[in-house]
Amino acid sequence: MMNISASSVFQAYLSMTASITLFKTMLNQLVPQQLQVYIVTKIRSYFRQNSSDITLVIEETDGMGINEIYTAAEIYLSTRISPEFQRFRISKRPKETDVNVKFGNCGKITDSFEEIELVWRFVHESNQKNSLRFHGGDGDGDSSEKRYFELSFKKQHKERILNRYIPLVLTVAKSMHSEKKPVKLHSLASGNIYASKVWESVNLDHPSTFETLAIEPALKKTIKEDLDRFIKRKEFYRRVGKAWKRGYLLYGPPGTGKSSLIAAMANYLKFDIYDLEFSSIKRDADLRRLLLSTKNRSILVIEDIDCSVKLPDRNGNHPNNAANSSKMDQFTLGGLLNFIDGLWSSCGDERIIIFTTNHKEKLDPALLRPGRMDMHIHMSYLTSESFQVLTTNYLEISDPNYKGFKEVKELIQDIQITPAEVAEQLMKSEDPETCIEGLVKFLKRKRTSINEELEKQKDANNNTTDDDTQLHELKRIKL
Numbered sequence: 001m002m003n004i005s006a007s008s009v010f011q012a013y014l015s016m017t018a019s020i021t022l023f024k025t026m027l028n029q030l031v032p033q034q035l036q037v038y039i040v041t042k043i044r045s046y047f048r049q050n051s052s053d054i055t056l057v058i059e060e061t062d063g064m065g066i067n068e069i070y071t072a073a074e075i076y077l078s079t080r081i082s083p084e085f086q087r088f089r090i091s092k093r094p095k096e097t098d099v100n101v102k103f104g105n106c107g108k109i110t111d112s113f114e115e116i117e118l119v120w121r122f123v124h125e126s127n128q129k130n131s132l133r134f135h136g137g138d139g140d141g142d143s144s145e146k147r148y149f150e151l152s153f154k155k156q157h158k159e160r161i162l163n164r165y166i167p168l169v170l171t172v173a174k175s176m177h178s179e180k181k182p183v184k185l186h187s188l189a190s191g192n193i194y195a196s197k198v199w200e201s202v203n204l205d206h207p208s209t210f211e212t213l214a215i216e217p218a219l220k221k222t223i224k225e226d227l228d229r230f231i232k233r234k235e236f237y238r239r240v241g242k243a244w245k246r247g248y249l250l251y252g253p254p255g256t257g258k259s260s261l262i263a264a265m266a267n268y269l270k271f272d273i274y275d276l277e278f279s280s281i282k283r284d285a286d287l288r289r290l291l292l293s294t295k296n297r298s299i300l301v302i303e304d305i306d307c308s309v310k311l312p313d314r315n316g317n318h319p320n321n322a323a324n325s326s327k328m329d330q331f332t333l334g335g336l337l338n339f340i341d342g343l344w345s346s347c348g349d350e351r352i353i354i355f356t357t358n359h360k361e362k363l364d365p366a367l368l369r370p371g372r373m374d375m376h377i378h379m380s381y382l383t384s385e386s387f388q389v390l391t392t393n394y395l396e397i398s399d400p401n402y403k404g405f406k407e408v409k410e411l412i413q414d415i416q417i418t419p420a421e422v423a424e425q426l427m428k429s430e431d432p433e434t435c436i437e438g439l440v441k442f443l444k445r446k447r448t449s450i451n452e453e454l455e456k457q458k459d460a461n462n463n464t465t466d467d468d469t470q471l472h473e474l475k476r477i478k479l
């Protein structure tokens with residue numbers, strides 16, 4: 001008796017399927033179209049039934065809507081296209097940044113998972129014309145087209161493929177998709193005649209990244225690691241029963257990079273930003289509606305929390321006109337905090353909330369209490385290390401011994417200067433030497449004006465002490 005091994009049947013099936021295009025051309029010339037479909041289908045099902053392999057068919061739609069596994073397979077397989085392929089499909093959606101490359105008229109794609117051999121094929125059928133087009137995928141817009149992937153492997157691995165490999169394909173595709181998606185900035189706009197606010201979005205084209213951010217290297221590392229840990233810990237948050245959210249409070253003087261850090265975080269995580277402008281929200285109900293319409297994997301930003309609005313306290317007492325306003329209509333700090341900690345966080349995943357302020361000391365203690373904001377980040381004046389980041393970015397000079405740097409670094413240690421002020425000086429000329437000379441002059445002028453101011457105050461108070469706190473305050477004076 002002839003002994004046919006499983007793998008030889010499988011190989012035969014593969015080569016047969018690969019030859020179908022040629023076979024079809026011959027059929028086209030000799031046999032009516034309906035008979036062609038019948039013959040091809042019979043041959044394919046014969047080989048399927050007689051092998052120890054199994055084939056999963058992943059159709060583009062399930063009759064109701066898009067099949068997520070199909071979309072994921074398209075994205076996932078784009079990473080498996082080998083250099084020998086000669087035909088690709090490329091596409092780009094209006095809101096995407098990169099070109100998508102998908103495999104087109106090629107034989108097959110092989111993949112392996114936990115040492116299981118897998119074969120992927122792309123099939124494109126056009127029912128209306130009663131013809132089959134295998135491996136094509138360059139559709140002509142026919143409404144009755146059918147596209148699907150076939151995934152073949154040994155029968156005994158069925159459970160592992162369904163329970164582990166397919167979820168892997170979905171996960172890989174999800175992360176690749178979010179990498180390609182442009183980061184959006186959502187801000188508030190008037191939605192209708194009653195002036196209720198809605199989110200309006202644009203692509204965030206902010207170039208700030210962790211590389212361009214001039215902050216202490218140790219702080220930068222801590223923030224990045226914190227974000228990485230947060231993203232990885234889905235299971236942890238679930239296990240301990242906490243909502244998967246993280247809060248940051250960024251505080252420090254104007255121009256130290258708080259907004260730049262938010263943009264860097266969004267670009268790093270590929271999270272959208274929702275910029276919640278307090279002053280345009282009147283009632284808790286509006287706030288709740290807006291918060292509920294924010295998406296997962298996003299950063300909710302409330303800038304200048306201390307001065308953007310006169311916040312009533314947690315009991316609803318408004319600082320100026322508590323008597324005049326109805327409690328029901330008021331926007332309250334309690335409403336915001338309760339909602340953020342309660343319902344809002346449990347309605348979504350991977351949420352980050354960031355408050356910024358120039359005056360941490362003015363903030364309501366409710367915002368500062370432990371557990372509310374997970375990390376308080378102090379954005380401070382420029383240091384020697386962070387100055388080096390600015391020169392690399394603005395002047396493309398990373399040599400720490402470049403002419404004039406020593407003097408600049410000494411001056412920076414002596415007075416408090418923001419990255420924004422230095423960045424402005426570094427943009428004044430295209431010639432690096434001129435920029436550094438200008439910066440040295442600027443810093444010296446600033447030091448002189450601080451010293452003069454200090455002298456004046458000493459005279460006025462007839463005070464000869466060199467009190468540290470006073471000096472500290474004076475160093476903040478701008479030119």
Ligand SMILES: Nc1ncnc2c1ncn2[C@@H]1O[C@H](COP(=O)(O)OP(=O)(O)OP(=O)(O)O)[C@@H](O)[C@H]1O
Nearest residue numbers: 213214215253254255256257258259260419420423
């Ligand atoms: N740490 C920094 N690294 C790199 N560039 C910076 C940094 N800080 C400020 N800048 C530059 O200064 C500009 C203003 O900075 P940014 O808006 O981030 O400051 P801020 O702390 O948010 O200020 P404010 O408190 O006024 O909102 C930025 O566009 C950037 O060019």
Ligand SMILES: [Mg+2]
Nearest residue numbers: 258259260303
């Ligand atoms: Mg800012």
